[in-house]
Amino acid sequence: MKLNNRVKKILTGKICPYCGRPSMLTDSAEVYHGRSYGPIYICRPCDAYVGCHKGTTKALGRLANAELRYWKNQAHAAFDKLWKGKTKVMDRTTCYKFLSKKMEIPSKYTHIGMFKGESCKRVIEICNTLLLNLGKI
Numbered sequence: 326m327k328l329n330n331r332v333k334k335i336l337t338g339k340i341c342p343y344c345g346r347p348s349m350l351t352d353s354a355e356v357y358h359g360r361s362y363g364p365i366y367i368c369r370p371c372d373a374y375v376g377c378h379k380g381t382t383k384a385l386g387r388l389a390n391a392e393l394r395y396w397k398n399q400a401h402a403a404f405d406k407l408w409k410g411k412t413k414v415m416d417r418t419t420c421y422k423f424l425s426k427k428m429e430i431p432s433k434y435t436h437i438g439m440f441k442g443e444s445c446k447r448v449i450e451i452c453n454t455l456l457l458n459l460g461k462i
C-alpha cells in the first residue's frame with residue numbers, strides 16, 4: 326500500500342484532515358487547562374489536535390476533533406482490554422497483528438491514532454466480539 330504525500334502528512338499530523346491547512350506544533354498545556362503532557366499538533370480553527378510519542382515531536386497519528394477524540398478513547402479502551410488486566414487474551418504485538426488482519430490494513434497503518442471515527446467503531450466491535458466469544462465480558 327503506497328500512500329500519497331498528502332495522506333502521509335495527514336497521518337503524521339502535519340496537515341489538518343478537516344480543513345487541509347498545515348497544523349501547528351504547540352504545547353499540550355493549551356488544550357489541557359494549563360497542564361503539559363508534551364507537545365501536540367493543533368489546528369485551532371478546527372479544534373483538532375493530536376499528541377506526540379513520548380519525548381519526541383512525532384505525532385501519534387492524525388489530528389482529531391472532539392468527536393474523533395471520543396471514538397479514539399473508546400477504541401483504545403476496548404483494544405487495551407485484549408492485552409491488559411483480567412481480560413487479557415494475548416500480548417500487545419499479537420493484538421495489533423490480529424487487528425490488522427481483521428481490518429485488512431497493513432500493520433504499519435494499524436494504529437488507532439491514524440483511524441477515522443468509522444474505523445475506531447470497528448475496533449470497538451472487533452475487540453468486544455472477541456472478548457464476548459471468549460467469555461471474558
Ligand SMILES: [Zn+2]
Nearest residue numbers: 341344368371
Ligand atoms: Zn483544520
